[in-house]
Amino acid sequence: MAIPSFVDQVTLHTFGGNGGHGCASVHREKFKPLGGPDGGNGGRGGSVILRVDPDVTTLVDYHRQSYRRATSGEPGRGDHQNGSNGEDIVLPVPDGTVVTDADTGERLADLTGPDAELVVAQGGRGGLGNAALASSSRKAPGFALLGEEGLERTVLLELKVVADVGLVGYPSAGKSSLIAAISAARPKIADYPFTTLVPNLGVVVGGDVTFTVADVPGLIEGASEGRGLGFDFLRHVERCAALVHVVDCATFEPGRDPVTDLAVIESELTAHGGLEDRPRLVALNKVDVPDASDLAEIARADIEAQGYRVFGVSTKTGEGLRALTYAMADLVAQRRAAQPAPEPRVVLRPEPVRRGRSDAEFTIARQGDLWRVRGDKPERWVRQTDFGNPEAVGYLADRLNRIGVETKLLDLGARAGDGVAIGGAPDGTGAVVFDFAPQVDVGAEILSRRGEDVRLEEPQRPAVARRRELDREYHEAREGEEQDGGYHGVRRR
The missing domain is CATH 3.30.300.350 (GTP-binding protein OBG, C-terminal domain)
Structure with a gap:
């Protein structure tokens, strides 16, 4: 089965590296029988980190390979040698990636902005060696601590395209043609519905403002309930600062007209929710067609009465595109001016999942x-x-x-x-x-x-028993020699 080039939802299984075990060792050197403990600590396990990369626009890499594991830390060694730490794995994700815990449903992070990070699977801590465990009351520990296992976490990655302006409308309304006419983007364009299967992005310059435009493919009546492609792509308009309704004024489908199409798409956006505060513009497209131009003039008054700014445009002749571009730029500039100053980049580190935690130690x-x-x-x-x-x-x-x-x-x-x-x-x-x-x-x-x-209670080791027997023979022989009046010596082995 072919793997698509654009993937905006994946399930990712992550595994933090295990911490290395501490070492229990005693220093051994000639003429130093009491060298003391010298076991080193184990190394920390590597972590799995998600980081926003502006050059990445899809999650397809994690669709192909959904299991990512960091390396483990090395165990400690004698002579106070600590084990090396495991290497972290940094996974680049697109700007606008939402990370959710697959087991609990908790949203862990909404990664927006360059270099935003999330430590999704923390590596385990390394165990202490017996040198670190030595104290005044325990001068020679004969044990070391084990390294902790790394955290295992399954997360859902969901991409919400970050664009300043979102184009919404029926299939074949001309959204892709509009992006191609006002930017350098070259999406696939054809005269059949659902030509566009993935969101297209284009960079547009309107006066002194440079902004991005994205189209949302496949919106039809019932899109918020899963019909067409709207169920998969409606979430991409959540990031947009403004929305532009692209209305087809040259359609031959019965029962459709600009006012009705606008009402249908607006009802789907309302059903999706969260877009009530977005300013709207209406682009009556294909006015280069004679009948479409007349229909656009008839519908303009009804649409303006609903509070929308209306622009008659033609992606073929370029009519009205300049005015529409500057209107979009004004909305984007107003939205950016109202946004608070960006906060310093913060590396997010969610707490590992531990059952039964409380404010007390236990x-x-x-x-x-x-x-x-x-x-x-x-x-x-x-x-x-x-x-x-x-x-x-x-x-x-x-x-x-x-x-x-x-x-x-x-x-x-x-x-x-x-x-x-x-x-x-x-x-x-x-x-x-x-x-x-x-x-x-x-x-x-x-x-x-x-x-x-x-x-x-344990039985004596053979070496201990043999040494005590030699000591007993030595002392008995010495006592016997002293009683006889002389001591000639007994060699101790």
């Missing part, structure tokens, strides 16, 4: 047999914890206790042995579940569950 609620803990910090700490390292688990427990999770659980009536779940989906899937063991302090150096120290 919330606790009973859910079935579990106590569910929600909050930015607890959930982030859980994602950073290596649960294969008991020391890291102890460090997590201390962090949770430091912000008052244990105290809050006791206040709510939690008992020892109750299940405590942190993170995961609202239905409980993906959560990390702990057994509640209150009022037992633990440091990250304790390689066991809270309240226990398995180092007192």
